Amino acid sequence: MGEIMPDTQLASAHADEPRATGLRAGDTQVLRLRQEHPVNRDRQDIPCLDMFSVIVQLRDFARHELWCGGRLVFAGGHARMALSVTHLGEGWACRHLSSFDNVRVQIPRASLDALSEELERPAVSGFARAQGTVDPVAYGLVSALLPALDMPDRGNRLFVDQVTLALTIHVAQTYGGMAPLAPPGGRRTGGLSQWQEARAKEFLTANLGGDVAIAEVAAECGLSRSHFIKAFRETTGQTPYRWLLDHRVARARELLRGPQPIADIALACGFADQSHLTRVFAAATGMLPAAWRRRQG
Structure with missing residues (x-):
């Protein structure tokens, strides 16, 4: 988790080719893809994989085309902060017709299923209302990852893991029908016990650089990732990274x-x-x- 991949030219050394920087949070990959002057106007096939691709636009994307199963399904643009979710197993292809800058979070179905099980919710089968929808929350979360994407030596595994998990839960709840967990009667779930708080702080202090996954800290307390973050914040008033x-x-x-x-x-x-x-x-x-x-x- 939190592995940083260097800024690279995706196709060739040509200055107008798209550039990508990326990192991984467990099995989830986060990519920033940008291109100023698209020069290849050919349709490009997107690898067919059993994962969901969440794309958030960092600036206005004037023109592009999308095909699904060989059929043109979209021609137009997306505004800054717009979010789209697609399942890459459906046979997608695209053609970029203007400059763009976006962040793509690719979540394997197995990882999404594991999160549903962790939260004790039904598995997410698909996403609705998530094609070009302006989403300030998702935009804020991916924007928080930009320093880690653009400055690899500043990347922090704990922070990347925390933000990526928050984004996945937000998308699953907002567009995938995953209902938020609510404690019985609306009561608060409670924070960490005294030993859990001591162990979490001890473990974090022993990893000052933040090169540790949320799952590792949570396991030390016998909790799932999402429950640990919520309990830690309720106990200390801060997220583990903060x-x-x-x-x-x-x-x-x-x-x-x-x-x-x-x-x-x-x-x-x-x-x-x-x-x-x-x-x-x-x-x-x-x-x-x-x-x-x-x-x-």
Whole structure:
């Protein structure tokens, strides 16, 4: 989960060919695909796979055509924030006729079935009302993944896993008919027990860089991924990733009181490098690490 694939030219070294960056969250693949000047006007077949493709437009997509089973089913454009869901096993083909920039989340049917079982809901058989629908929630979630897609050294496995799971649940509930779980009588489900909270924080602290999947942390507490995230947030007021990020900044503040070089502190606190620490530290405290250190002296 969270494996980053480098920015690559998909077809050739030509500057006008589409570019893709991607990462994986378990069996789910997330791709950012963009092209400024489409030069290949031929229809392109999409690999036939038993998975669902969720596409969210990052900007207006003026013109493209879609075929399903050899029949033209769409010709036109999609607005920024528009979402579409298709099952890739139905024999799709496309032709891009204008520039585009979108994020594609490809979810195998087996992964969606496993999520349904985890949430104790009936399996999702398909998606309705999800062709070109403007969806600000999905747009916000995929936008949160852009730094991980565009800056591989900033990718955080815990964060990618958390956001991808949230997107999958949102799409399944909004367009796939998966009803949200509600506790009996509308009661809150409760947070983590004392031992679960201690174990979760201990496990996260031992993996400061965030190179751990939500499923791993949840397993330490004997919970499913979705139930763990909900219980953790109810107990701490934060998602696991947000709690870990704050813990890393707090640890950096402690180390900045000593003489250790800032570059070494960054690595000790799970940041990719000094610039990564500086950006996160400044956002959290309003000060650069060097300035904060001087103030403590």
